[in-house]
Amino acid sequence: MNSFSMFFMFVAMTIVFVFARSVSKNPLPVVAFDEKNKDHWRAQAQWTLQSKLSQLQNKNVAKNIILFLGDGMSITTLAATRVYLGRQHGMTGEEIKLSFESFPYTGLAKTYCVDNNVADSACSGTAYLTGVKANSGTVGVTGAVKRGDCESARNSANTVTGLVDWAQRAGKSTGVVTTTRVTHASPAAAYAHSADRTWEGDADLPKRGLQCEDIASQLVQGHVGSHINVIMGGGRRNFLPRHEKDISGKHGSRNDNKNLIREWLLIKESMGVRPKYINSRREFYAKDYSNYDNILGLFSADHLPYNLDASEDDPSLTEMTQKAIEVLSKNTKGYFLFVEGGRIDTAHHETKARKALDETAEFAKAVEAALRLVNLDDTMIVVTSDHSHTMTYSGYSSRGSDILGLVNSKFNAxxxxxxxxxxxxxxxxxxxxxxxxxxxxxxxxxxxxxxxxxxxxxxxxxxHGGEDVAVFATGPWAHLFSGNYEQNFIPHAIAYASCIGTGLTACNL
Structure with missing residues (x-):
């Protein structure tokens, strides 16, 4: 079922409602789609009520966990994307839902940093991946570390790990998928400790003689990073020395002459596993991955291109998500997968609203693809954002208007x-x-x-904007995500549901 078919199914359910007597004492009649008819709205609301009343709490242990992160995906972005998608398929758009908006449980997360009222992707990533809030610009460290304070970050008392580490200790496979550089702030929070999110490669480190470790090195050589089974995204330049060119002819950026891709392969082989490095969508589909359980896919020197700019050789977020689930599912103990739609955020920073909405639509497709591949009896899926942006949606335009166009109402400027x-x-x-x-x-x-x-x-x-972000959840213990809570609650609830980590879990009650 493709994205539009899912959307159409929802719309169809709002067009025609048939309730059996076994479900309701007063079954509703078939109601044709007519928003001017009161029965349309009553039937729609009653269907929603019936679906909520029939929802049973799933208290199974979450063998598998997928955390989807729409970077910068504000509630305004969600609302505008519905219209953007709906108009592409001949509807007004407001009436549809994105794939994850049909999840049975939703909540709101508060996103501020320890030092700032508006979060960046580093402090927020630390919150929703490790369960500890941090200062702006810092990754995988506590609020005791100020941005740029390398010495404090090297103190183990100030470092924190989270979901990836906890899952690995429980014997689960782990994966990180992103449309940004794999060393960018959000994915870095899954495995690295850094006093500055910009220290992605050794060339980015301060020249003050401090023994800081860059984020790319921590991904390949670090205790947590080296044990991640699937890594896919962009950022090849941070893994190659300056004198080497990648497949696209671009030079690496490392000053230490290390080829971290080669080191990753050697480290994995020393662990007794069969690793595979891939660098293009063509190679993505040319190989049989049944014999590989460790994949490093670096598909661009920098971020992956926007979907609207992508070529045939650029893998989509959906394709990377599907491949990651396929590889990680081999582990009978389950897996934890982090998937980031990171270019929603970069488009907003550039105020390129069309690209921001299109990236959100692509993100929703990736969630839908995951839903087709997993069993929600034992798989928890959580979808959220790290922070919002300053985009607003206003003006009283008539239904069916182009969300990316001009306001057409009598309320003129x-x-x-x-x-x-x-x-x-x-x-x-x-x-x-x-x-x-x-x-x-x-x-x-x-x-x-x-x-x-x-x-x-x-x-x-x-x-960025400072308001709360939405959290959508389905699968085991998804009901834990109802209400309003601090962003750092998210990994604690996931750990509880999947019986990982050192805190309270469903297995140690």
Whole structure:
């Protein structure tokens, strides 16, 4: 079943509702799709009520866990993406749900850092992957470590591990999949300890003689990183020396002359496993992976390209997720898989709303693909975000309007110039006034995928937002994710459901 078929199924359920007498004392009649008919809304609401009443709490042990992270996927982003997808398939869009929005349990997570009221991806990644909140810009360390304080980060009393380490200690396989560099802040929080998220390669380290370890080295050589079974994403440059070129002809960035890809292969072989390195989508499908249980896939020197810019040789998030589940599922003890749709965030930073919504749609497809491959009796899936962004959705446009276009309502701007349904509080999309008049958006090509949407405050890079983010859960113990809670609660609830870690679990009550 493809993404649209799932969406259509939901819409169909809102169009026609048939309730058997065994389900309701007063079964509803068949109701044709007509939003102007009161019976349409009553039937829709009653169907939702019946589905919630019939939902049973699953208290099985979660053998497998998949944590999906839409980086920068604010609630506003979700709402706008529904319309974006719906219009692609001839609907108005507001009425559909993304794949994970049908999960039975939802909650809200508070995202602030120890030192900042608005989170970055490093402190938030530390929270939802290790269960401990940290300072902005730091990865896998406590709030006792200030950004850039390498010496404090080297103190083991200030380092923290989380879900990946706990799963490995329980004998489970582990995987990290992302559309960003695999050394970027979010995936780095799964395995690394760093006083600065930007220390991805040795060339990024401060030149003060401190013995800091870069994040790429920790992925290959670290206690947690070296035991990860599946790694897929971008960032080849941080694994290759400057004098070597990758498959695309781009030089590596390492100053220490190390080829960490070669080292990864040797380390894995010394562990008695058969590893495989892949660097293109073509190779992704050319090999039989039945004999491999350790995969390193680095498909770009930097981040993977946006979906709207991708070539035939760039794997999608869905394809990487499917391959990771296929490999990790070989372990009879189960697995933990972290999947990040990381380019939602980078598109928002550039105020490229079209790309942000498209990346969110691709993220929803990856979740849907996972749902087709797993058994929810023993697999927990949690979908969330690390922080929001400043994009707003406003203007009273009529249903069916282009979410990426101009507002079409009687509530015109007082200067009689058009304005967009989506805009940002700050960022590079600031449009300077001309002759003391606001920029006329009718002069812009808003169909350009790289169009920067209007922002109020001119800064080179749009900022994150500080409001809560949504959490969606299904599978064993998913009901733990209802309500409002600190972001660092998430891994504790996952560990409880899967009986990993040193805290309270469903197995040690």
């Amino acid at each position: 007082s200067d009689n110039l058009p304005y967009s349904t989506l805009s940002y509080a700050n960022g590079p999309g600031y449009k300077p006034h001309q002759d003391f008049r606001r920029h006329n958006l009718m002069l812009d090509d808003m169909n350009d995928p790289d169009y920067t949407y209007p922002s109020l405050v001119p800064i080179p890079r749009e900022t």
